[in-house]
Amino acid sequence: xxxxxxxxxSLSFDDGFRASSIRTAEIFERRGLAASFNVIAxxxxxxxxxPDAYQDAIEKGDFGLWRDLAERGHEIxxxxxxxxxxxxxxxxxxxxxxxxxxxxxxxxLPAFRAEEAVLGLPYNAASDELAAWLPSVVRAxxxxxxxxxxxxxxxxxxxxxxVFGPRNGNEAHFFAKIDELTARESGWLVYLLHGLGEEGxxxxxxxxxxxxxxxxxxxxSVDLVTxxxxxxxx
Ligand SMILES: [Zn+2]
Numbered sequence: 001x002x003x004x005x006x007x008x009x010s011l012s013f014d015d016g017f018r019a020s021s022i023r024t025a026e027i028f029e030r031r032g033l034a035a036s037f038n039v040i041a042x043x044x045x046x047x048x049x050x051p052d053a054y055q056d057a058i059e060k061g062d063f064g065l066w067r068d069l070a071e072r073g074h075e076i077x078x079x080x081x082x083x084x085x086x087x088x089x090x091x092x093x094x095x096x097x098x099x100x101x102x103x104x105x106x107x108x109l110p111a112f113r114a115e116e117a118v119l120g121l122p123y124n125a126a127s128d129e130l131a132a133w134l135p136s137v138v139r140a141x142x143x144x145x146x147x148x149x150x151x152x153x154x155x156x157x158x159x160x161x162x163v164f165g166p167r168n169g170n171e172a173h174f175f176a177k178i179d180e181l182t183a184r185e186s187g188w189l190v191y192l193l194h195g196l197g198e199e200g201x202x203x204x205x206x207x208x209x210x211x212x213x214x215x216x217x218x219x220x221s222v223d224l225v226t227x228x229x230x231x232x233x234x
Contacts, residue, residue: 005223007181008151008188008230009216012142012161013195014038014079014120018061020195020203025069027209031217036226038079038120038142039066041104050083058199063108070109075226078105078138080122087125094130102137114138118227124161124192131158139231142190148181149188152234159227163192165202174212182221190227 013024016039028035042048044062066076080086081101086094098119105112117138124144126134134141135157147162164173174191181189194200196209204212216224225233 006186006221007184007219007223009178009181009222009224010036010188010190010227010230011193011212011224012036012038012077012120012190012227013193015055015058015083015194015200016040016043016060016066016079017195017199018059018065020197020199021061021065021069023196023206024209025072025074027206027213028074029072031213033213033224034073034075034226034229035069036075036077036228037066037069038077038118040079040083040122041081041101043083048082051085052083052201055083055200058195067109070111075228076105076109076112077118077120077228078102079120083122085123085125086121086130087123087127089127091127091129091133094127095133098130098134098137116228116232118142118159118231120161120192124163139228142192142227146180147177147190147192148184149190151186151188152231154234156231156234159190161190161192163202165194168203168205170202170204171208175215178215178219178222182219188230 043060070076081097102114119138119141140157142159142161145160164170195203
């Protein structure tokens with residue numbers, strides 16, 4: 001984070017699609033940037049079936065890929081044990097799924113620390129009871145909203161994020177959010193994406209991802225930063 005940065009932007013890529021994640025990481029690396037991925041703990045299992053039927057046809061990455069991307073400087077964060085909607089589940093069941101998810105991440109990723117992690121909730125949803133409990137096990141959790149947060153500090157545990165979908169067409173939405181952010185004195189935009197090309201919810205083209213990154217790098221007041229690192233620096 002530079003001293004001049006009054007605005008932070010985090011792009012977060014959900015669901016762990018294998019081909020898209022590899023290409024996304026490469027696009028960030030060409031600019032010396034780190035990407036952030038929220039992946040499903042069991043998404044790579046042969047019997048994994050997402051509540052979103054369209055996801056099943058898309059190959060997921062496994063923890064061999066996630067370890068490789070983490071070693072290359074990217075951020076690998078949890079996105080649930082099996083992509084259940086935790087706004088709809090009873091608290092005990094949702095808590096159990098979060099605990100199992102964090103156990104998988106701790107076992108599979110050498111540098112993973114739950115107390116520093118940002119849990120990207122599937123469907124951006126949590127019951128009030130779950131939301132009250134989550135800060136006891138993770139640094140922060142991500143839900144849906146307008147996507148613009150105050151600058152991170154030690155008290156920030158609930159991250160608002162915004163997403164466009166289900167079809168592509170993010171261009172106008174993304175740049176409107178950047179304008180909304182930079183019109184404020186300061187703030188932190190958490191913008192949620194999924195895959196590239198045709199993969200996932202609201203996919204973007206590789207060309208548009210490059211355009212987004214280049215546009216962000218051009219704005220002096222903006223730092224592009226991964227969510228957990230933004231919180232760790234706060
Ligand atoms: Zn998801």
